[in-house]
Amino acid sequence: xxxxxxxxxxxxxxxxxxxxxxxxxxxxxxxxxxxxxxxxxxxxxxxxxxxxxxxxxxxxxxxxxxxxxxxxxxxxxxxxxxxxxxxxxxxxxxxxxxxxxxxxxxxxxxxxxxxxxxxxxxxxxxxxxxxxxxxxxxxxxxxxxxxxxxxxxxxxxxxxxxxxxxxxxxxxxxxxxxxxxxxxxxxxxxxxxxxxxxxxxxxxxxxxxxxxxxxxxxxxxxxxxxxxxxxxxxxxxxxxxxxxxxxxxxxxxxxxxxxxxxxxxxxxxxxxxxxxxxxxxxxxxxxxxxxxxxxxxxxxxxxxxxxxxxxxxxxxxxxxxxxxxxxxxxxxxxxxxxxxxxxxxxxxxxxxxxxxxxxxxxxxxxxxxxxxxxxxxxxxxxxxxxxxxxxxxxxxxxxxxxxxxxxxxx
Ligand SMILES: *Cc1c(COP(=O)(O)O)cnc(C)c1O
Ligand SMILES: [Zn+2]
Numbered sequence: 001x002x003x004x005x006x007x008x009x010x011x012x013x014x015x016x017x018x019x020x021x022x023x024x025x026x027x028x029x030x031x032x033x034x035x036x037x038x039x040x041x042x043x044x045x046x047x048x049x050x051x052x053x054x055x056x057x058x059x060x061x062x063x064x065x066x067x068x069x070x071x072x073x074x075x076x077x078x079x080x081x082x083x084x085x086x087x088x089x090x091x092x093x094x095x096x097x098x099x100x101x102x103x104x105x106x107x108x109x110x111x112x113x114x115x116x117x118x119x120x121x122x123x124x125x126x127x128x129x130x131x132x133x134x135x136x137x138x139x140x141x142x143x144x145x146x147x148x149x150x151x152x153x154x155x156x157x158x159x160x161x162x163x164x165x166x167x168x169x170x171x172x173x174x175x176x177x178x179x180x181x182x183x184x185x186x187x188x189x190x191x192x193x194x195x196x197x198x199x200x201x202x203x204x205x206x207x208x209x210x211x212x213x214x215x216x217x218x219x220x221x222x223x224x225x226x227x228x229x230x231x232x233x234x235x236x237x238x239x240x241x242x243x244x245x246x247x248x249x250x251x252x253x254x255x256x257x258x259x260x261x262x263x264x265x266x267x268x269x270x271x272x273x274x275x276x277x278x279x280x281x282x283x284x285x286x287x288x289x290x291x292x293x294x295x296x297x298x299x300x301x302x303x304x305x306x307x308x309x310x311x312x313x314x315x316x317x318x319x320x321x322x323x324x325x326x327x328x329x330x331x332x333x334x335x336x337x338x339x340x341x342x343x344x345x346x347x348x349x350x351x352x353x354x355x356x357x358x359x360x361x362x363x364x365x366x367x368x369x370x371x372x373x374x375x376x377x378x379x380x381x382x383x384x385x386x387x388x389x390x391x392x393x394x395x396x397x398x399x400x401x402x403x404x405x406x407x408x409x410x
Contacts, residue, residue: 001252003063006204007033009306017063019121019201029302030204032063034248041253048219055109055212061248062212063205064116070144073108074212076100078220078368084336084349088356091363094226096217096370097339103140103164104374105133105295105342106238110209111141111198117205118196119145125195127151129186131179131234131295132161133373138198139170150195152182158294160377178289180300199235203302210238214245217368218255225250228261228361230352231370232344233273233318234296236303238372239264243310260368262310264318265351267293267343271320273301277308278318284308292323292381293343295373317360321350327381329353333371340375348372 005014010028021030037044037060044060051057055074059067077097085093101108111134118126127150128138135151142149151165155174166172175182183200190197198206218225225246233239243262249255266274269291272284284304289297301307311318321329326343329350334340341349348369355361375382389405391397 001034001037001060001248003032004035005033006030019118019123019196021201021203032204032208034061034063037252044252045223045254048215055112055209055216058212058215061215061245061252062113063208064113065120067116069112069116069141071102071108071112071141073101073112074216076216078217079337079339081337084333087332087336088353089363090356090361090365090367092366093352094217094221094366094368095333095337095339096213096368098213098370098372099339099341099345099374103133103136104377105137106210106213106370106372107133107137108141109212110134110206110237111137113209114196114198114202114206115141115145115147118198118202119147121196121202123194123196123202124148125150125193126198127186127189127195128198129179129183129200131297132157132377133295134199135165135170135172136161136377139165139168142170143168152186152189154178154182154294158378158380160379164377179298180286183298207237207241210241211245211248213238213370214242215249218246218249221366221368223254225255225257226260226368227365228263228316228367229370230263230265230348230355230367232296232348232372233264233266233301233304233307234298234344235301236264236273236305236307238370239307240303240310242370243314259314262314262316263351263355264307264311264316265348266318266320267291267296267326267347268320268322269293270297270299271318272299273304273307274318274320276304276318277311280312282309291326291343292378293326293347294378295342295344296347317355319351319354321347321354325350325354327385330375330382331385334375339371341371342373342375342378343381344373345371345375346381 008023054072
């Protein structure tokens, strides 16, 4: 298959494959439409397996002409998490560990595709509106490609994310406002300047990058579908494109069976999609975010209604968890898998725990949770959640310390 046009998700009007993101007729969002696969499943599988060990192995399903990047992303580990499953009373749980991407979040996937397409469209400067991880990723991939980058972020972002972005040489623009203010500003700037804003004017290409997460999960499970996915929702793009990835592989004959049950995860301090799901609405009421899960703090999510609909269609749900549950989720994942995640992964793990406690998950299910970012980026959230034992440098002090620790533990 190959990319054929940009198509309106609402009215199906089509446009050429350039830098457009809204339908001129109905203002609906545009996405990439493809021709039917020309190759049979065996040939497609052979091409994938013979491809590079990064997301470009799925180039037949991506909207670029020359698949390449100077900072390859993807092919992250899918690890079986038996200790986590046991702790929650579940059968089979797998963790898709996206922290191993070049800038430690799943955003390297979407940026790879958006940046490549932007270069093909002739853009010479890249930019983005970011809740943090995207800024990091755009800055790094632009540096590797030798392109100037402007990243727009809310001024109150975690310092770790700001520092790690500036280090790549990107121009960091800290906007006094929340993400939704940043996004609106970027829409206005993108109308004025010939820049590729990866999640604004080239958003249809950006969004396609998320499908590769689903492609990898299926390939790593031995070309099988999981029964359930738990994934975080900010704008809802990742969540909806995961399902699209499974559908495209199924349509191409690479997989068979039903879509997985799709469970979305949000923070209670910013849960417009969970609210729309709970109230059975087909629109999201914008909220003012107030949560430690800053990477998910989008109060007016562009793909929110599609995400809520997907959860309904697949028999899933969209749940929200408190900041305390998020901290507990981070610790639970770290203690049972050795994977230290940022707050977004805490949200996802906490929602898994909630589904397990509610009895929503059958022990026979194969569940995959998507851990989308690294704990070192939100290190402050674990401060004070454990004790550090300071002692004098003597064996006696150590033995005495052990005793108190043992006493404290009983
Ligand atoms: C961006 C992001 C997401 C999901 O974002 P969507 O806008 O819903 O695609 C999830 N986790 C992390 C860590 C992110 O940075
Ligand atoms: Zn339209």
